[in-house]
Amino acid sequence: MEPARDYPLFGGAFSATLPPGAIDISDLRPVPDNQEVFCHRMTDQSLIVELLELQAHVAGEAAARYHFEDVGGVQEARAVQVEAVQPIPLENLALSGCCEEAWVLSGKQQVAKENQQVAKDVTLHQALLRLPQYQTDLLLTFNQPPPDNRLSLSPDNLSLPPWSLGDFEQLVTSLTLHDPNIFGPQ
Numbered sequence: 001m002e003p004a005r006d007y008p009l010f011g012g013a014f015s016a017t018l019p020p021g022a023i024d025i026s027d028l029r030p031v032p033d034n035q036e037v038f039c040h041r042m043t044d045q046s047l048i049v050e051l052l053e054l055q056a057h058v059a060g061e062a063a064a065r066y067h068f069e070d071v072g073g074v075q076e077a078r079a080v081q082v083e084a085v086q087p088i089p090l091e092n093l094a095l096s097g098c099c100e101e102a103w104v105l106s107g108k109q110q111v112a113k114e115n116q117q118v119a120k121d122v123t124l125h126q127a128l129l130r131l132p133q134y135q136t137d138l139l140l141t142f143n144q145p146p147p148d149n150r151l152s153l154s155p156d157n158l159s160l161p162p163w164s165l166g167d168f169e170q171l172v173t174s175l176t177l178h179d180p181n182i183f184g185p186q
Contacts, residue, residue, distance in 0.1 A: 013182035017174035019167035064103035079110040134183035142168040
């Protein structure tokens with residue numbers, strides 16, 4: 001099985017450990033400059049790292065909920081349900097030196113894929129890392145759509161299992177800042 005690997009993000013300003021089978025979507029289609037998007041080679045799972053403007057008007061758990069609901073609005077979700085919100089201990093993060101607050105949220109959003117009418121429940125796990133000294137909220141999202149029944153269980157596909165919450169946790173905890181100039185002049 002292919003190993004997890006450190007991967008440069010945002011032109012090398014950050015790096016993080018990506019799980020096996022991660023494909024950089026920017027190699028396939030345009031991605032906004034404030035996002036890094038990766039998809040699983042065999043499933044519909046995806047990982048997104050976003051640099052967002054700090055939402056100073058919300059704090060704590062409410063900030064995590066705010067971003068979850070905002071993503072639901074952008075995705076035109078028909079239903080949004082938060083299942084759990086918990087703080088992430090800062091000492092667990094490679095960004096502990098500049099992250100003042102960190103939260104992980106799990107929930108479901110009912111969304112339809114492009115050009116499809118039927119909405120499906122997608123499980124989302126989001127980590128919000130707040131960097132107020134850079135006026136930035138770092139949002140990491142792990143999308144877990146329902147399993148696709150068309151995915152065959154051939155030996156080739158079994159060699160690359162679906163990503164787990166442990167893979168997402170490794171992405172979150174390994175995220176490292178190398179060049180603070182990405183945030184502009186401070």
